[in-house]
Amino acid sequence: MANSPHRVLVLGATGTIGRATVRALAGRGCEVVALVRRRDITPQPDGVVLRIGSVTEPGSVARDGICGERFDAIVSCLASRTGVPRDAWAVDHRANLDALAAAQVAGIPHFVLLSAICVQKPLLAFQHAKLAFEAALTRSGLRWSIVRPTAFFKSLSGQVERVRAGKPYLMFGDGQLTACKPIGDDDLGAFIAGCLDDPAKWDRILPIGGPGQAITPKAQGEALFALLGRAPRYSRVPVALLDTIIAVLGVAGRVVPALAAKAELARIGRYYATESMLVLDPATGRYDADATPSTGSATLFDHYAQLIAGEAVDERGDHAVF
Structure with missing residues (x-):
């Protein structure tokens, strides 16, 4: 760690990853200021300063967050809640662009961005929005770190x-269409915080997963049944069903705008049901588990055990397939 503590402005500090990142930064001795929409949020670590503002309001990051003060870095954990085009371009792109402009004017030297590994194969609005900002960041002249978990x-x-209620585990196809290396909030937060001091993480795109081997949805189901002490039961959902839903909603969305948003959500679900969350080899077009870096110690199956024991509670987002 550096000899003097970093002073860091965190955006998106109220999400699960944002909170974990704030904890990690505070644990490293950083002076943390978090720009939030309201103060009645989950308590932050001692010493973390909360400032009220809105990242989607032009100028708020500079006026309400930076306030003319010195900062060593901005860490953005911003992400649209739904991923539909309007939200994605407003948050993943424009809000981050406003923060980047504010950082440039204020002379903040380092911008750390939480992105996503799925932008490697962009088929969805939120992926294009994230990539557009990634491109702006790499051209900005600032030191940058792009974290793709x-x-x-x-x-x-x-x-x-x-499954605990006795229902079968749902999976697409045979449950082996995709694989991933899941990463826990605290492990990811620690990795993001580590970007401030590690030159190997500067001016680089950083794919990152959790510890252990890549796991498929079928392996996830097997582990869950084992933890519950039950024989595996599966219900297989054909990917073609999602294709039908997308097609119907796409046509209906031309008449009813709300259905167009639902069609995009269905496309997001299909993407995660059919694409692995691993490093994509551009030469072969295949996902490579061995090329996907790992960090941390917490595993998804540890998390399952904590959920079953009532020791953890999930705050699930709008992108969840099930």
Whole structure:
């Protein structure tokens, strides 16, 4: 760690990854200021300063967050809640662009961005929005670190209660269409915080997963049944069903705008059901588990055990397939 503590402005500090990142930064001795929409949020570590503002309001990051003060870095954990085009371009792109402009004017030298590994194969609006900002960041002249994590624990834990209630585990196809290296919030937060001091993480795109081997949805189901002491039961969902839903909603969305948003959500679900969250080899077009870096110690199956024991609670986002 550096001899003097960093002073860091954190955006997106109220999300699960944002909170973990704030904890990691504070644990490293950083002076943390978090720009939030309201003060009645989950308590932050001692010493963390909360400032009220809105990242989607032009100028708020500079006016309400930076306030003319010195900062060593901005860490952005911003992400649109739904991933539909309007939200994605407003948050993943424009809000980050406003923060980048504010950093340039204020002379903040380092911008750390939480992105996503799925932008390697962009088929969705939120992926294009993230890539557009990544490109702006790399051209900005600032030192930058772009962190692209694999699947989050909360995104893969939606069936714990379902299976505990005696229902079968749902999976697309044979449950082996995809694989990922899930990463826990605290492990990811520590990795993001580490970007401030590690020159090997500067001016680099950083794919990162959790510890251990890549796991498939079928392996996730097997582990869940084993933890519950039950024989595996599966219900297989054909990918073609999602294709039908997308097609119907796409046509209906031309008449009813709300259905167009639902069609995009269905496309997001299909993407995660058919694409692995691993490093993509551009030469072969295949996902490579061995090329996907790992960090931390917490595993998805540890998280399952904590959920079953009532020692953890998930805050699941709008992108969850199940």
